[in-house]
Amino acid sequence: MSERAATAIVVGASSGLGRALAAELARAQYALLLIASDRRDLDALGASLNLAHGIAVRALALDLGREADPGARIAGTLDGMPPPAALLLPIGQSREDDDLSLDAGRIGALLAVNLHAPLAIVHALLPRLVESHGTVVLFGSVAATRGRGRNVVYASAKRALVSLYESLRQRYRSRELRVQLYELGFMATNLTYGMKLPMPVAEPDAIARTVVRRLERGSSKRYVPRWWALVALAVRWLPWSVYRRMKG
Amino acid sequence: MKDAGPADTRGFALADVDLASFDRQFRAHCRVQRPDRYRLIEALPRDAMRIARGSGVSYTAASFGADAISQSLAAFDRILAFDEDGGRLVAEAGVKIGDVQRFALARGWYLAVAPGHPAATVGGCIAADVHGKNPARDGTFRAVVERIELVRANSDVVVASASDNADLFAATFAGFGLTGVITRATLRLARPPAALIVRRVPVANLAEAARMLREAANAPVLYGWHDGRPGVFGRGVVRIGLATDAGEARAMRVPPPSRDLPAGIRPMPFALWNRAGIAAANVWLGSRWCRAGQSPLPLAEALFPLNDAHAYFAGFGKAGMVEAQWLVPHALFDEFAGMLAERVARDRPRIALIASKLFAGRPEGFGFDGEGIALAIQLPAPAEPRQRAFLEALAEIAITHGGRANLIKESTLDAATARRAVGGFDAARERLAAHNPGGLHASELARRLAL
Numbered sequence: 001m002s003e004r005a006a007t008a009i010v011v012g013a014s015s016g017l018g019r020a021l022a023a024e025l026a027r028a029q030y031a032l033l034l035i036a037s038d039r040r041d042l043d044a045l046g047a048s049l050n051l052a053h054g055i056a057v058r059a060l061a062l063d064l065g066r067e068a069d070p071g072a073r074i075a076g077t078l079d080g081m082p083p084p085a086a087l088l089l090p091i092g093q094s095r096e097d098d099d100l101s102l103d104a105g106r107i108g109a110l111l112a113v114n115l116h117a118p119l120a121i122v123h124a125l126l127p128r129l130v131e132s133h134g135t136v137v138l139f140g141s142v143a144a145t146r147g148r149g150r151n152v153v154y155a156s157a158k159r160a161l162v163s164l165y166e167s168l169r170q171r172y173r174s175r176e177l178r179v180q181l182y183e184l185g186f187m188a189t190n191l192t193y194g195m196k197l198p199m200p201v202a203e204p205d206a207i208a209r210t211v212v213r214r215l216e217r218g219s220s221k222r223y224v225p226r227w228w229a230l231v232a233l234a235v236r237w238l239p240w241s242v243y244r245r246m247k248g
Numbered sequence: 249m250k251d252a253g254p255a256d257t258r259g260f261a262l263a264d265v266d267l268a269s270f271d272r273q274f275r276a277h278c279r280v281q282r283p284d285r286y287r288l289i290e291a292l293p294r295d296a297m298r299i300a301r302g303s304g305v306s307y308t309a310a311s312f313g314a315d316a317i318s319q320s321l322a323a324f325d326r327i328l329a330f331d332e333d334g335g336r337l338v339a340e341a342g343v344k345i346g347d348v349q350r351f352a353l354a355r356g357w358y359l360a361v362a363p364g365h366p367a368a369t370v371g372g373c374i375a376a377d378v379h380g381k382n383p384a385r386d387g388t389f390r391a392v393v394e395r396i397e398l399v400r401a402n403s404d405v406v407v408a409s410a411s412d413n414a415d416l417f418a419a420t421f422a423g424f425g426l427t428g429v430i431t432r433a434t435l436r437l438a439r440p441p442a443a444l445i446v447r448r449v450p451v452a453n454l455a456e457a458a459r460m461l462r463e464a465a466n467a468p469v470l471y472g473w474h475d476g477r478p479g480v481f482g483r484g485v486v487r488i489g490l491a492t493d494a495g496e497a498r499a500m501r502v503p504p505p506s507r508d509l510p511a512g513i514r515p516m517p518f519a520l521w522n523r524a525g526i527a528a529a530n531v532w533l534g535s536r537w538c539r540a541g542q543s544p545l546p547l548a549e550a551l552f553p554l555n556d557a558h559a560y561f562a563g564f565g566k567a568g569m570v571e572a573q574w575l576v577p578h579a580l581f582d583e584f585a586g587m588l589a590e591r592v593a594r595d596r597p598r599i600a601l602i603a604s605k606l607f608a609g610r611p612e613g614f615g616f617d618g619e620g621i622a623l624a625i626q627l628p629a630p631a632e633p634r635q636r637a638f639l640e641a642l643a644e645i646a647i648t649h650g651g652r653a654n655l656i657k658e659s660t661l662d663a664a665t666a667r668r669a670v671g672g673f674d675a676a677r678e679r680l681a682a683h684n685p686g687g688l689h690a691s692e693l694a695r696r697l698a699l
Binding site: 019038042045048051052146189191193195 | 280
């Protein structure tokens with residue numbers, strides 16, 4: 001298989017779903033721009049994907065919690081690469097103490113990763129993505145289905161991504177820019193490792209296959225795994241008097 | 249770490265997990281960390297005891313212990329660089345040997361020293377200094393490693409090779425993970441033979457097998473298989489894999505990862521390897537394997553020898569098994585084999601399998617090497633008094649004949665016996681301790697052997 005003349009940008013590529021997406025995109029012969037905070041992880045991932053699939057890989061080490069303009073840094077790194085065909089933003093940072101007890105600094109740090117970074121990166125790359133009729137892939141969370149006393153800032157940011165998804169879809173037709181939002185259930189990552197969870201976890205590799213397979217389809221919002229749509233529906237429709245008594 | 253609450257450990261990827269050694273002789277409720285980024289390997293508190301863990305296929309409890317956090321290298325499973333002309337391969341420590349072989353064979357190379365279990369990781373092979381299909385010709389795993397990187401408990405990342413941190417490099421082979429968490433290694437590959445044929449030479453006893461092994465020292469594949477039952481003890485076959493010219497080569501079918509022997513094998517609810525089961529298996533194997541002759545040997549079959557051994561290992565049942573592995577000098581081997589046969593005739597232990605190999609190296613540290621013949625003797629249910637008594641007798645016979653034990657294999661050796669069973673034990677222990685300040689790299693194996 002020959003390399004596509006297109007670049008996929010994966011933000012948060014070093015672990016979990018981001019790493020799985022990078023591997024799946026490499027299998028599909030996209031050139032890759034990988035972004036994560038630690039150069040060592042990026043170099044290892046990039047080298048292994050280049051070796052296994054013969055694709056071009058470029059890496060950018062970026063701390064999204066501190067970077068004022070991550071979009072500009074990424075846009076600058078794209079110079080000389082094939083046109084960007086897909087921007088995937090599987091990023092998310094949560095805290096155990098995100099329970100209405102965070103101070104302003106910590107709230108800002110969570111918002112920087114979970115909301116500011118996706119907004120800023122999408123804004124910066126939008127012209128190039130529209131020019132190439134590309135795809136923006138956002139990742140929400142079932143944690144944002146209905147507000148709870150935990151993951152307060154995280155869920156607020158993830159809920160805001162739904163608004164970003166709607167804004168992009170309202171502004172662009174599918175043939176100009178595809179916008180896809182995946183609402184993720186529990187995933188088998190280092191964040192859930194060892195946790196007792198009420199629902200089965202999905203493997204990042206399986207989700208990545210779904211995402212990459214659907215990359216060139218139209219704009220859509222989708223729960224993965226699909227059955228999470230029913231869970232979300234049930235949570236949303238629960239009477240408030242019942243919902244507020246639920247743990248967590 | 250034990251007092252750390254959830255807020256302290258979030259992001260460390262820690263879980264409480266029940267772990268058991270591959271031979272099922274030790275189990276513990278452990279904390280396991282599953283880092284997926286380099287900084288998580290370094291993120292544990294500096295005073296936390298830890299030990300690296302690959303696939304967990306070491307027969308002994310080398311990658312866990314009740315008081316240590318097992319750091320799983322499962323996510324560090326990438327091949328990072330490959331020099332097509334020189335055969336140098338850089339891999340992360342969690343890469344499985346089966347995957348290294350698949351990658352290398354597809355490019356006209358192979359790893360000449362590799363253990364039987366395809367799930368064993370590069371890091372595990374270094375820590376155990378494993379041997380392959382003919383250690384007399386190829387040496388042990390240290391012979392194919394040029395450079396390693398380790399993360400020490402103080403978070404220092406150290407590079408070691410024969411010229412750089414040479415003592416650390418040497419101590420890490422058969423260092424059982426106690427010199428630090430190996431994160432990556434540069435391996436030296438070899439060109440595989442175009443094709444192999446295997447000569448089967450029936451032998452009546454172990455002494456005859458030893459003579460045959462010595463005569464075929466340069467064969468790429470060389471080992472003996474023997475019946476361990478009283479009366480026919482040592483009877484078996486020496487298999488000599490010889491390289492042939494390309495004219496006889498067949499298209500190599502390398503088994504896919506799905507065919508690999510899994511790391512975890514669920515035991516059968518009953519033990520298959522009772523006396524009747526062992527007798528039946530030996531009769532069947534004898535009729536299939538022990539006739540003189542020769543036949544083509546697919547290289548893939550030679551490199552993945554345990555892929556068909558799932559039922560064999562499951563057949564040990566919940567009581568598990570033990571492998572005693574002893575290397576006895578040539579001069580004393582025949583006498584050792586004779587005394588062993590007498591002991592088997594008297595004690596009648598249940599022996600599932602005996603394998604013999606030729607060694608011709610120089611023992612270093614805790615490494616299993618030297619000049620002599622090694623026997624790997626696998627027994628079911630080693631906790632049973634009769635089996636236990638035989639293992640103790642075997643150790644005494646081996647030690648009195650200058651035998652050297654493979655510490656990474658046998659779960660039943662205690663510290664005092666191990667000290668007598670490995671020449672230079674104290675010096676090796678001191679060297680390991682010098683590279684493990686505070687004893688922060690720790691495991692059940694290290695505790696049992698007082699390393």
